[in-house]
Amino acid sequence: MSNLDLSPVVDQTIRKQILTRLMPLIVSGKLEPGQRLREQDLARHLGVSRAPLREAIRDLVDVGLLVSVPYKGVHVRLTGRKDLEEIYSLRVALEQLAFRECWNKRDLAALADLQARNQALSDTIQQGSDGTRAIEQELHLHSWCFELSGHSLLLQAWDRMKPNLHLYFSLHQHAHGRQGPLRQAHDAYLAFASGDDLSAMLSHLVDHMRQGLETTQKLFDEDEAALEIKKVPGS
Amino acid sequence: MSNLDLSPVVDQTIRKQILTRLMPLIVSGKLEPGQRLREQDLARHLGVSRAPLREAIRDLVDVGLLVSVPYKGVHVRLTGRKDLEEIYSLRVALEQLAFRECWNKRDLAALADLQARNQALSDTIQQGSDGTRAIEQELHLHSWCFELSGHSLLLQAWDRMKPNLHLYFSLHQHAHGRQGPLRQAHDAYLAFASGDDLSAMLSHLVDHMRQGLETTQKLFDEDEAALEIKKVPGS
DNA sequence: TATAATAGGATTGTCGACAAAAATCTTTCT
């Protein structure tokens, strides 16, 4: 049921086509942080005019994947320990709110859905081939509470945060061996989310996130200079 | 020090000029919720082309003040009890996080700044003339913790929320007499924010917000139909 | 050599026009 994600025949608008081509390049780390993007070159290279490209770029700037420096150009966001901490602290707050809001809406169908998402994640990890897919499914697992909450503003905030998490996960995956998320890491998450103790779930979230944060932070313990100090290349 | 907000000589880009003209019209309620905006008419009326207008509109859609219905047009966001509850629940979560993050950064200068903001609010309320100004200063008071936190993501989320709060405050102000925020309402807020007990502050926030929420909700207890049911007018 | 003026390049902002898609209105036929 969640496996038939056949890619749509074709995106209608050029702006969305550009988005679906650029987004994976960035969140997967193929365009490395700090990489500068020239509007004209990109437009020529993609065979489109600047108008839809500019709009797509603005979309990416809005979610924070790209940084626009006025009159200098746009570049892929620089990563660093501080950004990571900000993302995680905000993420804890948002996901805690999501669980508060969805707690009483959990019915059998919702719980089955949650378990299915976890199963899909486990399977992908087990077979261990596609790292990007594992990341997507971890994010999809965590999307559960936001979607169930029915809180549109909250879901919107989460959707803005997701691509940034994806980027950090990818960077971590590239740096260290391609261990995706740990298989066991989400068992407790699932148990608490299915259980009856909301405040236990809320405090588990803090631990769960801290663990994820510390794991990802190792990225910066080693090659801090390589990623954080790097300035926007001149050309 | 905070009183010399002399409006800049002139906004450079047309897009920002449009923003600074449209934003007040919306958040003040002069463009009533559901009001439809026609791109061409607006462009002609403002004497600009569609390009910068479209970008300005996108900005307003991003913060949630405008709603864009594909192939039907954009209109001022419809207000309702559910939206209000979403805004407030998210606001509590964000402001709690802000206080957690800024708690240890409060020094004498910061506390003086907080008090100054509260004083400015009180003065404006006392003289009772300019309702919009009182709203702006209440928002400015609450911005304190976000700015002090140094948490850029959090500040960004707050900046997106602010205009929506402004709109609801304005609607409430128009509906009932022009009592702005109550003068006493923020005394406790200030005391807790300056105090030593973080968890006391956090729980006060819940109460403070609930009070604000309930006050504003009265807006919908009376003329629910008038505001919520109203559909986008045909012309 | 150091500083200031200047020329060049890059990027953003803006414009007017056109094409495509969807919705709405009008007409026509049964």
Next chain:
DNA sequence: AGAAAGATTTTTGTCGACAATCCTATTATA
């Protein structure tokens, strides 16, 4: 009268070109 087909309008998306702004590198001058 009701429904289907077509025409009109509105909105959106797209394009190419130009102007304005800012940054940068070069050159000229003291």
